[in-house]
Amino acid sequence: MELFDAIRTRRSVRKFQDRPVEDDKLGQLLEAARLAPSWANMQCWHFIVVKDKNRKETISELSYVEAFFAPKGYKANPAKKALAEAPLVIIACADPEKSGVLWDQPYYMTDIGIACQNLWLAARGLGLGTVFVGVFDEVKLRELLGIPSNIRVVGLFPVGYPFEEKAGGPPRKPLTEIVYQEKWGG
Numbered sequence: 244m245e246l247f248d249a250i251r252t253r254r255s256v257r258k259f260q261d262r263p264v265e266d267d268k269l270g271q272l273l274e275a276a277r278l279a280p281s282w283a284n285m286q287c288w289h290f291i292v293v294k295d296k297n298r299k300e301t302i303s304e305l306s307y308v309e310a311f312f313a314p315k316g317y318k319a320n321p322a323k324k325a326l327a328e329a330p331l332v333i334i335a336c337a338d339p340e341k342s343g344v345l346w347d348q349p350y351y352m353t354d355i356g357i358a359c360q361n362l363w364l365a366a367r368g369l370g371l372g373t374v375f376v377g378v379f380d381e382v383k384l385r386e387l388l389g390i391p392s393n394i395r396v397v398g399l400f401p402v403g404y405p406f407e408e409k410a411g412g413p414p415r416k417p418l419t420e421i422v423y424q425e426k427w428g429g
């Protein structure tokens with residue numbers, strides 16, 4: 244698939260076929276993440292691959308944070324079922340000490356974000372689907388997976404073959420609203 248086609252047609256996939264993901268494809272996803280650029284090439288990331296059914300179900304249960312979802316009227320994370328039903332879930336973690344901070348901006352989030360987008364686009368290119376799940380109980384997830392307290396859990400990615408091809412996604416702001424010429428607002 245052409246790169247721009249993958250960028251244009253990538254979607255959040257939350258429903259999967261009952262079909263396993265081949266190990267070589269999983270390897271390519273992780274390789275795409277590994278090759279991402281990062282602050283001073285410090286590569287702050289770690290990834291955990293979870294295939295165990297019970298563990299995926301517990302992760303799914305931990306994908307609700309009341310303070311975040313309740314005010315929006317959500318009773319569950321829209322990706323809750325995906326986390327339990329996908330053949331595998333990739334947990335994206337970052338070590339903030341292995342990245343930079345400048346003007347109060349912690350660049351570990353940028354580093355892991357780029358790696359995760361590489362993974363997401365690679366999934367699209369390989370005919371797979373996934374979604375970035377950013378809302379979850381980080382403390383309980385750390386306990387479940389034995390993740391040290393200095394490591395941040397940034398995203399959960401249920402991965403599988405999409406149940407259906409999505410025609411389109413939520414609209415994006417037009418360039419005229421987000422791009423300026425020469426100066427802010429220009």
Ligand SMILES: Cc1cc2nc3c(=O)[nH]c(=O)nc-3n(C[C@H](O)[C@H](O)[C@H](O)COP(=O)(O)O)c2cc1C
Nearest residue numbers: 253254255256320321322374375376377378412413
């Ligand atoms: C940082 C981040 C966190 C997200 N967290 C969630 C989440 O917890 N649950 C969910 O269902 N979708 C989540 N999403 C998916 C977004 O809702 C989705 O990307 C957005 O609506 C655009 O749709 P698209 O990915 O199909 O283009 C997240 C996306 C990002 C980038």
